[in-house]
Amino acid sequence: MDANERAARQRKRRNWAIAAVLAGVVVLFYLMTMVRVHP
Amino acid sequence: MANIDTFVASRPAATVGDFFALMKPRVMSLVVFTGFTGMAIAPASANILTAFCALLCIAAGAGASGALNMAYDADIDGLMARTAARPIPMGRIARGDALAFGWMLAVAAVATMALFVNDLAAGLLAFTIFFYVGIYTLLLKRRTPQNIVIGGLSGALPPAIGWAAVTGALSWQPLLLVAIIFLWTPPHFWSLSLFRSDDYARAGVPMLPVVRGKRSTRRHILVYALILVPLGIAPAALGMAGPLYVSAAVGTGGVLLWRTEAVMREADEAREPAARRLFTATIVYLFLLFAALLAEHLGGIAPLHAWF
Numbered sequence: 001m002d003a004n005e006r007a008a009r010q011r012k013r014r015n016w017a018i019a020a021v022l023a024g025v026v027v028l029f030y031l032m033t034m035v036r037v038h039p
Numbered sequence: 040m041a042n043i044d045t046f047v048a049s050r051p052a053a054t055v056g057d058f059f060a061l062m063k064p065r066v067m068s069l070v071v072f073t074g075f076t077g078m079a080i081a082p083a084s085a086n087i088l089t090a091f092c093a094l095l096c097i098a099a100g101a102g103a104s105g106a107l108n109m110a111y112d113a114d115i116d117g118l119m120a121r122t123a124a125r126p127i128p129m130g131r132i133a134r135g136d137a138l139a140f141g142w143m144l145a146v147a148a149v150a151t152m153a154l155f156v157n158d159l160a161a162g163l164l165a166f167t168i169f170f171y172v173g174i175y176t177l178l179l180k181r182r183t184p185q186n187i188v189i190g191g192l193s194g195a196l197p198p199a200i201g202w203a204a205v206t207g208a209l210s211w212q213p214l215l216l217v218a219i220i221f222l223w224t225p226p227h228f229w230s231l232s233l234f235r236s237d238d239y240a241r242a243g244v245p246m247l248p249v250v251r252g253k254r255s256t257r258r259h260i261l262v263y264a265l266i267l268v269p270l271g272i273a274p275a276a277l278g279m280a281g282p283l284y285v286s287a288a289v290g291t292g293g294v295l296l297w298r299t300e301a302v303m304r305e306a307d308e309a310r311e312p313a314a315r316r317l318f319t320a321t322i323v324y325l326f327l328l329f330a331a332l333l334a335e336h337l338g339g340i341a342p343l344h345a346w347f
Contacts, residue, residue: 007052017055025147028092032155035088 053136057126061109061137062102062144069325070101070197073220076329077201077213080279080336085205093156093204097197099148100164104171104193106141110134111176119238145172152204160204167196181243184250191224192217212279216332219274220325222267226260226295227321230302233257233314257303260317264299268292271328280332281340287331291324 074097078090085093109116109127117128126132145168153161175190183189195217202213229247232239233256236248247256271288274280280288298320301313334340 003052010052010054013055014053014058017058028095028151029155031088032092035086036155 053126053132057131058140061106061126061132061140063105063109066105066194067098067101070194071098072326073216073329074197074201076333077198077216078205079201079333080212081202081205083206089156090205093152093160093201096148096152096156096160096164097200097204099144099151100168101197103141103145103148104168106137106144107168107172108176110137110141111172112180113137115181115242115244118242119235121235121238141172156204157207159207159209160200163196163200163203167193167200170196182245184245184247186245187228188225191221191228194224195220211277212274215270215274215277215279216329219267219270219328222263222270223321223325225263226267226299227318227325229256229260229263230314230317230321233302234311234318253308257305261299261303264295268296271324274332275343278342278344281335281342282346283335283340284328284331285343287327291320291327295320295324 071094075094078085078093109125112122113125113127113134116122116125122128127134127137149161149165149168152164171190171193175186175193179186179190198216198220199209199213203209232246232248233253236246236253239246240249247259268288271292272285275285275288295317298313298317302317305311305313
């Protein structure tokens with residue numbers, strides 16, 4: 001695997017990690033809003 | 040399009056693991072642990088999701104502080120063997136990316152804490168990040184040998200943040216835990232600086248052994264250890280903890296003093312084996328102290344005065 005291919009793979013992994021974190025934040029904010037609205 | 044490809048290819052190829060390393064995961068785990076202890080011993084109960092959210096914010100705040108510290112100290116990190124393998128000096132993460140990541144994480148952590156937990160916990164978290172980055176990293180670290188003494192306040196605050204997250208207030212109990220970590224910091228970092236003094240001298244960081252010499256550092260460690268160990272027992276004497284905590288505080292406190300005494304008598308100034316052992320002993324000391332406190336509260340073991 002050459003350097004460009006490796007860099008592309010790492011970038012893809014980073015993008016997936018960012019997507020996962022964003023999804024987690026959305027779920028957390030939704031759940032926390034529910035907790036605040038219906039304590 | 041070709042220009043964009045060239046630009047992207049010229050960027051350091053950072054992995055997810057590099058960004059994780061940027062957050063100083065070992066420091067973060069200690070911060071989360073002491074923050075969780077502060078939450079667990081608080082005389083109130085929080086919704087489990089709110090407690091989880093607070094812990095997440097504490098972890099993110101600690102991670103942000105670590106990333107910003109690495110970004111601002113990248114020049115000296117590259118000069119020291121202990122820190123040369125960090126992602127920025129290794130060229131895996133660009134300094135600007137680390138700054139953006141750190142500030143974004145810091146703002147997100149404080150805002151989330153304010154939105155879903157409470158203002159006091161958010162304020163304390165913001166103060167902790169500001170103190171670590173602004174006061175310790177940017178102001179004190181390169182200017183005074185008291186850098187880690189004063190800067191230690193930021194690492195000491197998580198139990199107070201945890202307590203405030205649950206109760207919405209502060210009292211003497213979390214502040215006592217803050218005082219214990221505050222006094223624990225100098226023996227911990229000065230023992231490290233004894234066996235890493237060449238590193239600090241090369242980077243021009245005015246740690247105590249570099250500025251005042253090793254003999255003075257050993258005396259400073261002894262003074263702080265002599266104050267720390269009795270203070271470590273204070274939570275039991277003041278009705279905060281029970282027999283398990285006393286055993287841990289006396290036992291590991293004794294080991295800490297024994298290791299300190301060995302540091303005072305150290306003859307091998309090149310390798311400093313006693314300082315290495317003291318460094319490990321300080322980590323075990325703080326971990327066992329907080330683990331005992333946590334175990335007693337989660338296990339429902341009564342404070343010491345209830346046994347007599």
